[in-house]
Amino acid sequence: MYQRDFLEQVRAQLTVKEDPAKLREKVFETSSGIPLKNSYTPADLADHDPLRDLGAPGKFPFTRHVQPTGYRGRLWTMRQYAGFATAEESNARYRYLLEQGTTGLSVAFDLPTQIGMDPDHPMALGEVGKVGVSISSIHDMRTLFRDIPLDKVSTSMTINAPASVLLALYLAVAEEQGVGWDKVSGTIQNDILKEYMARGTYIFPPRQSLRLITDIFAFCADQVPNWNTISISGYHIREAGCTAAHEIAFTLGDGIAYVQAALDAGLKLEAFAPRLSFFFNAHNQFFEEVAKFRAARRLWARIMKTRFKTDDAKSQMLRFHTQTAGSTLTAQQSDNNIVRTTVQAMAAVCGGTQSLHTNSRDEALALPTEQSAMIALRTQQILAYESRVADVVDPFAGSYFIESLTDELDARAAALLAKVDDLGGMVSAIEKGFPQREIQNAAYAYQKAVEKGEQVVVGVNRFAISGEVKPDLLRVDEALGETRRRQIAAVRANRDQGAASACLAALSKAARGTENLMPLILAAVKAEATVGEICDSLRGEFGEYQEHLVL
Structure with missing residues (x-):
């Protein structure tokens, strides 16, 4: 140069x-x-x-943006993550957020739903509706989206192991609304590999889980063309304590595994690759985060071009959702979290995200109150409409610092991916504990730095105050578990039990073969089979994953 x-x-x-x-x-x-x-x-x-490293916005290697006009044509989707207690209460919150200007919904499910258990399962005790909404049957999904037209709203669902079941429920409700599946848009997270290394809401072993994922790819390519079939998630990997370079490498490593699994299942690359999406964390170090998003786009485009031999631009694009970093929020001086979230959100916007969730100030203490959720949404709206940061595509391009940092993150992530390849790919690397160890070591190093005061956390290890008054918090009714147990018993008592049982038996039989399971799961949810029953049918054939201790 x-x-x-x-x-x-x-x-x-x-x-x-x-x-x-x-x-x-x-x-x-x-x-x-x-x-x-x-x-x-x-x-x-x-x-x-x-020319080689940046290119023009919207062109290979997509360092600058996946769209030539960036946000000048359309702003990012303001997608606030929400869901708690019952479908009725969550529906009210969704309609409130839409009235306040949210442009996309993002559903948080409770822990029993995430691991494919109904509210009456013994292990669900004390967890029903606590970290998200409890969904067990088509009745719940109807209520969750009551008066929300599914052809007008894009919906993201943070669900992984039972993603096929929740997608089936969503499509069944869209059908009941008279909305064609070609008009439905949104995303299921559906990223099981990161669960094994960082988050833990898995059900089935990795290779059986990959079968479900590729079944969804094939089904949606044919039936639900505007649905993003997976959100390959670095967010939770970063929340577990890894670095920005790890986040890029392990996220893209998971992406490589999903692409290869789909190809091995006989799918054509261009039939599913354009519907892949990614999910990143927006962390505290502003410039590193901007460079991270740019490096990830460039590295993925290079992977798709050189490893998978595609010149299809839509298959090379890394499109991603971003959420601000929940792990950086503090229970102490919780209003400080508004500032943290603003800085993180601006990094995501300057880095070119396609959609964004801003965390609420009280999320280190509880699920967000309505007021806190509104402040988080207003943060995005002020960035979009008042700051003018969205007026220029890739505003930091050409900065000596940003370009140097982008190059270095690209190189470090590529080196980590080479190690994953040496271990036989991401599934084998997870089975051998490589990414888990890297994440654990990074998290330990960070925590030591905080405890020594080398890493300052304002309001925690420096600038603390005494006698702090805690804010009002959202509390989930402790009686909810019993209410939900009665509701699920009523569903089972009033449905056509023969039809539900026949659908579950057909699903079990199909799981022993090779046919696509999505049509059978759809039939089961329409017959009012529950999330837990469907997952249990698959557990009976696939088994359950047992975590291995990683030292």
């Missing part, structure tokens, strides 16, 4: 010498351990080629 003699002049004249004794920190570095210089110059981009 620059001539050698010019770079020598830059190094000679623009290098700043520092006295270590006068610096406020011994080491300046990013979360990924990338050393930070005093300042950056053209010498830091000696090998940088704007």
